[in-house]
Amino acid sequence: xxxxxxxxxxxxxxxxxxxxxxxxxxxxxxxxxxxxxxxxxxxxxxxxxxxxxxxxxxxxxxxxxxxxxxxxxxxxxxxxxxxxxxxxxxxxxxxxxxxxxxxxxxxxxxxxxxxxxxxxxxxxxxxxxxxxxxxxxxxxxxxxxxxxxxxxxxxxxxxxxxxxxxxxxxxxxxxxxxxxxxxxxxxxxxxxxxxxxxxxxxxxxxxxxxxxxxxxxxxxxxxxxxxxxxxxxxxxxxxxxxxxxxxxxxxxxxxxxxxxxxxxxxxxxxxxxxxxxxxxxxxxxxxxxxxxxxxxxxxxxxxxxxxxxxxxxxxxxxxxxxxxxxxxxxxxxxxxxxxxxxxxxxxxxxxxxxxxxxxxxxxxxxxxxxxxxxxxxxxxxxxxxxxxxxxxxxxx
Amino acid sequence: xxxxxxxxxxxxxxxxxxxxxxxxxxxxxxxxxxxxxxxxxxxxxxxxxxxxxxxxxxxxxxxxxxxxxxxxxxxxxxxxxxxxxxxxxxxxxxxxxxxxxxxxxxxxxxxxxxxxxxxxxxxxxxxxxxxxxxxxxxxxxxxxxxxxxxxxxxxxxxxxxxxxxxxxxxxxxxxxxxxxxxxxxxxxxxxxxxxxxxxxxxxxxxxxxxxxxxxxxxxxxxxxxxxxxxxxxxxxxxxxxxxxxxxxxxxxxxxxxxxxxxxxxxxxxxxxxxxxxxxxxxxxxxxxxxxxxxxxxxxxxxxxxxxxxxxxxxxxxxxxxxxxxxxxxxxxxxxxxxxxxxxxxxxxxxxxxxxxxxxxxxxxxxxxxxxxxxxx
Numbered sequence: 001x002x003x004x005x006x007x008x009x010x011x012x013x014x015x016x017x018x019x020x021x022x023x024x025x026x027x028x029x030x031x032x033x034x035x036x037x038x039x040x041x042x043x044x045x046x047x048x049x050x051x052x053x054x055x056x057x058x059x060x061x062x063x064x065x066x067x068x069x070x071x072x073x074x075x076x077x078x079x080x081x082x083x084x085x086x087x088x089x090x091x092x093x094x095x096x097x098x099x100x101x102x103x104x105x106x107x108x109x110x111x112x113x114x115x116x117x118x119x120x121x122x123x124x125x126x127x128x129x130x131x132x133x134x135x136x137x138x139x140x141x142x143x144x145x146x147x148x149x150x151x152x153x154x155x156x157x158x159x160x161x162x163x164x165x166x167x168x169x170x171x172x173x174x175x176x177x178x179x180x181x182x183x184x185x186x187x188x189x190x191x192x193x194x195x196x197x198x199x200x201x202x203x204x205x206x207x208x209x210x211x212x213x214x215x216x217x218x219x220x221x222x223x224x225x226x227x228x229x230x231x232x233x234x235x236x237x238x239x240x241x242x243x244x245x246x247x248x249x250x251x252x253x254x255x256x257x258x259x260x261x262x263x264x265x266x267x268x269x270x271x272x273x274x275x276x277x278x279x280x281x282x283x284x285x286x287x288x289x290x291x292x293x294x295x296x297x298x299x300x301x302x303x304x305x306x307x308x309x310x311x312x313x314x315x316x317x318x319x320x321x322x323x324x325x326x327x328x329x330x331x332x333x334x335x336x337x338x339x340x341x342x343x344x345x346x347x348x349x350x351x352x353x354x355x356x357x358x359x360x361x362x363x364x365x366x367x368x369x370x371x372x373x374x375x376x377x378x379x380x381x382x383x384x385x386x387x388x389x390x391x392x393x394x395x396x
Numbered sequence: 397x398x399x400x401x402x403x404x405x406x407x408x409x410x411x412x413x414x415x416x417x418x419x420x421x422x423x424x425x426x427x428x429x430x431x432x433x434x435x436x437x438x439x440x441x442x443x444x445x446x447x448x449x450x451x452x453x454x455x456x457x458x459x460x461x462x463x464x465x466x467x468x469x470x471x472x473x474x475x476x477x478x479x480x481x482x483x484x485x486x487x488x489x490x491x492x493x494x495x496x497x498x499x500x501x502x503x504x505x506x507x508x509x510x511x512x513x514x515x516x517x518x519x520x521x522x523x524x525x526x527x528x529x530x531x532x533x534x535x536x537x538x539x540x541x542x543x544x545x546x547x548x549x550x551x552x553x554x555x556x557x558x559x560x561x562x563x564x565x566x567x568x569x570x571x572x573x574x575x576x577x578x579x580x581x582x583x584x585x586x587x588x589x590x591x592x593x594x595x596x597x598x599x600x601x602x603x604x605x606x607x608x609x610x611x612x613x614x615x616x617x618x619x620x621x622x623x624x625x626x627x628x629x630x631x632x633x634x635x636x637x638x639x640x641x642x643x644x645x646x647x648x649x650x651x652x653x654x655x656x657x658x659x660x661x662x663x664x665x666x667x668x669x670x671x672x673x674x675x676x677x678x679x680x681x682x683x684x685x686x687x688x689x690x691x692x693x694x695x696x697x698x699x700x701x702x703x704x705x706x707x708x709x710x711x712x713x714x715x716x717x718x719x720x721x722x723x724x725x726x727x728x729x730x731x732x733x734x735x736x737x738x739x740x741x742x743x744x745x746x747x748x749x750x751x752x753x754x755x756x757x758x759x760x761x762x763x764x765x766x767x768x769x770x771x772x
Binding site (some may be wrong): 095 | 398399400401402405447461496519626641644645652653655656660661662664666668669672673677679680682683686687689701702723747749750751757758761764765
């Protein structure tokens with residue numbers, strides 16, 4: 001066990017730190033913030049991702065031949081810490097980098113890797129995820145969106161839901177039914193679908209936060225070239241499980257931890273400046289107890305990720321602890337935002353535009369957004385089933 | 397950067413776990429401290445007490461990280477608390493002891509011949525080691541300490557008391573004139589806890605540990621105690637989860653194993669996640685202690701507070717999963733519940749450690765802000 005860094009790792013950190021100082025706008029996080037408007041903000045984040053790529057800081061753990069820098073998991077950890085320290089913006093092509101890219105790297109053909117990976121790492125192409133359907137949520141294997149192979153193309157018909165960033169995406173990876181006559185897990189395939197194809201309609205869905213990050217996506221006789229299948233025909237379930245393992249894995253958790261840590265730091269500083277009666281909000285002993293718990297849990301999200309990295313580096317498999325990672329960070333983050341709202345006291349109900357709102361209402365918005373954490377990428381109930389059965393060996 | 401134990405560290409944990417498993421009476425339902433004697437002797441024979449003693453004093457020169465899994469196994473098997481306190485005081489003497497103290501005590505500690513107990517807690521105290529009221533003036537110690545593990549069997553006490561220069565640690569022989577012991581009535585009689593009175597005890601020359609930096613020695617003792625006790629707590633929690641899962645796999649109701657019901661399965665899953673999290677915090681805390689890292693105070697406090705809450709939760713849940721059986725004396729789950737509760741309140745409870753987590757976080761945030769401002 002050793003939490004010190006090698007000279008090369010320290011050099012990596014300093015190089016990144018210097019680049020970030022140069023790349024971020026002057027006054028970033030102090031006087032300069034992300035745009036208010038949702039679409040403008042998405043474009044701002046996409047620009048930032050492209051800037052990261054131009055600087056050589058996108059998809060850093062990917063192999064050099066696919067545009068990465070072959071960074072180790074340790075360097076990836078350093079990357080996350082430095083992004084947090086600089087309060088760097090997040091991206092909108094997370095699904096492309098973390099899910100589409102990693103799945104194609106693991107299971108794609110060489111031609112698919114050559115076609116898609118450079119576009120993902122550069123964020124020239126943004127991706128969305130077509131897994132959930134109105135009647136296939138936790139029971140993902142019951143998806144009904146149909147793909148029929150006719151000659152050299154699939155004809156896709158059906159509906160996906162909760163497709164985040166579909167409005168910005170050029171591509172979608174989707175789990176579709178290619179054989180309706182076999183057991184439900186065995187008739188699924190994993191397709192890469194061009195969102196610019198005729199027959200695709202997107203309808204935005206408004207979320208409880210008021211934002212429209214996710215959508216309903218309809219497929220009406222959409223033609224998809226047969227070579228856009230990942231893995232075997234009717235072998236899509238296995239591929240989707242790989243995607244989910246990455247979606248729930250330590251890299252994802254560490255990236256999120258960066259955001260949460262930024263917000264928690266901001267919360268602490270906000271509470272130090274917010275007067276409640278004769279004392280600053282930060283001096284309320286009841287709140288301090290709960291803040292301590294939030295600080296600890298968030299630090300544990302980071303430590304859990306580093307521990308997983310070490311397990312993976314020792315040759316451990318990825319699947320077993322992904323559900324534990326996801327279950328933990330989602331509840332830790334929700335708890336942190338509950339503490340934030342409680343700590344803000346009477347100001348908690350005020351939103352972004354109100355001049356009396358604390359920190360532009362960001363904690364309220366994040367609190368609302370956090371309700372999704374324990375639902376998406378597998379609800380907590382599904383994660384607990386997986387942990388109970390596959391980690392603890394309890395009967396089904 | 398590597399967050400994994402090496403083969404030797406894992407091997408030591410396994411060895412200690414197997415050795416203690418042979419002393420099954422340690423985890424039996426009855427609340428007798430008599431089994432501690434044989435367990436202590438077996439641990440001494442294994443060489444556990446020599447592990448943290450430097451090589452030039454007859455030890456193996458290992459650090460707290462090397463012993464973390466062994467201490468976790470001591471928690472899981474309800475090993476004598478006094479054995480862990482011996483490791484805690486060894487750590488203190490290695491870091492802050494004078495040459496004379498190291499020469500006198502470390503070889504005897506290494507052999508398991510010197511039984512030393514930490515005398516810290518006081519009635520009316522608030523968990524902060526610096527607020528003790530026991531005091532040394534003119535080389536004479538006055539004070540009354542509570543909850544001292546196996547006090548009646550100790551050869552030496554490590555006493556936290558006020559000195560002219562603030563709180564400090566003093567080594568006091570149990571046989572010194574003015575030392576008296578009263579056995580407590582308490583939740584875990586297997587630890588043979590006692591009240592120790594120091595009434596005008598004349599201290600010898602060189603009784604103080606770390607005279608050059610008294611407060612640092614106190615903090616070291618307290619942090620080492622909190623970090624190793626956190627290991628005990630994760631060990632207890634992991635053992636209780638394993639017991640609950642075994643039961644849930646075999647106990648049938650409504651014609652099937654109760655572990656197939658989500659009401660039970662999900663409780664077990666939540667316990668597993670909580671224990672994994674507590675281990676992340678605890679192992680990091682032990683590393684920070686070992687390396688005397690810049691965030692040692694915060695890391696140790698996170699570990700102790702969190703592991704305490706998790707152990708408490710898992711003990712409660714394990715009893716619930718066992719139903720009526722869980723509440724019986726005979727099954728012995730109460731042994732873990734009792735031990736966890738005692739440990740939770742030793743070397744600072746969650747309230748105190750949580751407060752320290754916040755104040756340390758604010759301090760680190762302010763330092764970081766200042767550093768970034770200076771850099772800009």
